[in-house]
Amino acid sequence: MDKAEVVGVGIDVSARELVVAISGQEPEHRFGNHPTGHQALIAWLLGQGKQLRVCLEASGNYSLDLSLALHQQKRIALGVVNPRLARRFAESLGYRSKTDPVDAHALAEYAVRMPYSVWAPPSPAALQLRALVRMIAALTRMATQQKNREHAARASQILATVLGPELARHTRYLEQRVAKLRQKARRLVAQDPELERKWQQLLSTPGIGEVSALQILGELAVLPPTLDARQWVAQCGLDPKRHESGTSVQGKPRISKAGNRHLRAALYMPALVAVHCGPGAASFYRRLLQDGKAKLVALTAVMRKLLHGIYGMFQHGENYDEAKLFPVCS
16 A cells, blocks of 8 residues: 555544544544444544544553444554554654643554554454453452451451451452352353363463463453464563663663563463473573573563463464473473
8 A cells, every 4th residue: 555545543542532633634633432423433534535544552441342343444444552552652753741632643643654453353252251351350359459458457356356257258259259250251262162272272281270271361362363473472561672772781681561461460370380380391490590580580481481382372273282382491
């Protein structure tokens, strides 16, 4: 497509409003973030040019319905960008303030200047699974907080008498909700042959149990099928970020974290278990420590390895094979 023919459109999405900007045009336009507003936006967009590149940030549920509506339009190529990458791009253009109009204009420029990947909508089952596992993770955190409050209340006889029973009831309620949602998520996976296949492959991996398998599958199931293993790592935010300038500035490499924090959290515990229970992962981890790597750096490397292994299993329809993932350590 000739760049001269492309109309770049940036949309900043919030709970109630869509702020829309066109590349090269100063004023922005506003629409409601609801079905009627989406239809008004689409009608307005189709009057702007022959071919449109629309760019918006991945903002969870706030942008999902809009993304699905835009994807159905043949004249609209939709790109969904990681928020951190979008912010860094805006700063490279000299935008220091962060407001809805500024973000919309930056996204419009991103649409015409940067490499563009057209968004592919996940299956309904994958979207439902991700919603369930994220709710499970949120309720699990709440249950942990409640247990901590119970522990603190027990330190005082007065508070233990007044608050203890109520805190305990709330904790039990949260744990019951988590258990029911896990059962619902498991039934959803069982009803979808592709999700069930991937679920079984995850369970074949040392360090990944049923709880972690649900979390990981819920996040990976919505990724576009065109991504390769390195792009999976980037999506997860586990790709290394270097800080070097000439010969005098040699900062320690760090992971970018410009990706899915839910997936990083889901991989952490399996990696921790793998370095204690999986011979290949444990040997790989120890070798990194012997090379002078910090424990967290070595554990992050194991997380990346696991993600590469999961990618290979999903692509080739195979169960976990330690000899392939850790050939030197086996």
